[in-house]
Ligand code: SF4
């Protein structure tokens with residue numbers, strides 16, 4: 001992947017509004033609202049974000065939210081436990097989608 | 111002696127000159143002796159250190175307090191408890207009607223001959239700030255030494271039993287958090303609520319406020335960052351997070367720090383970096399001049415990014 005994923009690219013993220021500043025601003029306003037403490041705490045939201053980052057395989061978000069979880073004093077064990085939720089969900093999603101495969105098999109088999 | 115290289119240099123970030131606005135806090139560093147030798151200690155304190163404030167310097171400090179109405183005396187170290195004249199110093203400050211705050215690692219209050227200090231502090235109404243870097247025992251122990259977490263828990267229980275942190279007692283118990291690695295602390299409000307909930311649920315401990323301190327890239331912490339190849343990224347993070355809104359509340363603007371040898375500094379960090387007050391203000395307690403010191407120009411360096419990143423950091427935690 002060489003040039004595609006570089007750590008310093010993360011620093012470019014705040015400028016993502018380039019070429020479409022109004023949409024960029026709206027996105028950041030929304031992002032800020034969604035991530036701040038509400039009914040869920042900042043801790044809970046940081047753990048959700050971390051798991052989304054790994055399941056969606058975004059190295060930038062993995063970096064950002066691992067740091068954010070550490071900053072929030074979330075323990076390594078809590079972070080790992082959350083990742084197992086992501087892993088189990090991902091496995092479950094794969095298996096649930098085999099329904100489609102099995103449906104087709106059942107239809108096509110004599 | 112300042113050898114931190116940040117881009118752009120901190121001085122360029124400050125519009126005009128950074129100047130003090132009076133002296134509301136006199137911070138006294140009683141010396142570098144400490145029963146612990148924590149991995150992040152910016153002072154490099156430890157049991158083998160010999161530096162300690164002399165009786166003569168302490169008298170000069172008290173003379174300054176007698177003739178100037180500085181409301182708060184903030185006592186730190188090392189382990190301030192290891193200074194033989196701590197009790198006397200506190201008694202004199204209280205007799206002068208000053209608020210007194212002692213910063214402690216806590217665990218020393220379980221050891222002889224320091225155990226009786228808990229009731230002494232309580233009888234004098236001394237505010238106590240106990241360091242507890244992390245709610246995870248492993249992280250705290252890794253940073254401060256094996257068994258430190260459980261001993262801090264024990265001392266917090268004793269402080270609670272003496273009335274500290276209990277509503278209506280007037281005895282203030284604050285905790286200080288600092289990150290256990292190469293990252294910055296999250297917002298003080300969110301960490302305080304985790305600390306309050308977890309300490310109450312797991313240990314039935316109560317306290318007043320949590321101060322979140324950003325680790326300063328100096329001393330032992332700087333060595334750790336360098337050794338683990340985290341230094342450049344950490345500094346870049348501090349520079350990126352620079353927040354001009356912190357400039358109005360920097361602790362150096364209202365605090366004067368007295369080193370164990372009587373040298374005057376804008377803060378304890380400048381003290382450790384060997385940067386005394388400058389720009390025409392007297393740099394030793396023996397030449398104390400309220401007029402000049404209260405409006406002195408502050409000596410800044412790239413370590414000041416540590417105080418101005420994000421919500422900002424001071425001895426009392428976040429500053430914006
Ligand atoms: S951080 Fe505090 S407790 Fe730890 S060695 Fe330094 S002065 Fe002592």
Ligand code: SF4
Nearest residue numbers: 362376377379414417
């Ligand atoms: S390190 Fe912080 S407190 Fe010290 S002079 Fe710099 S900004 Fe002020």
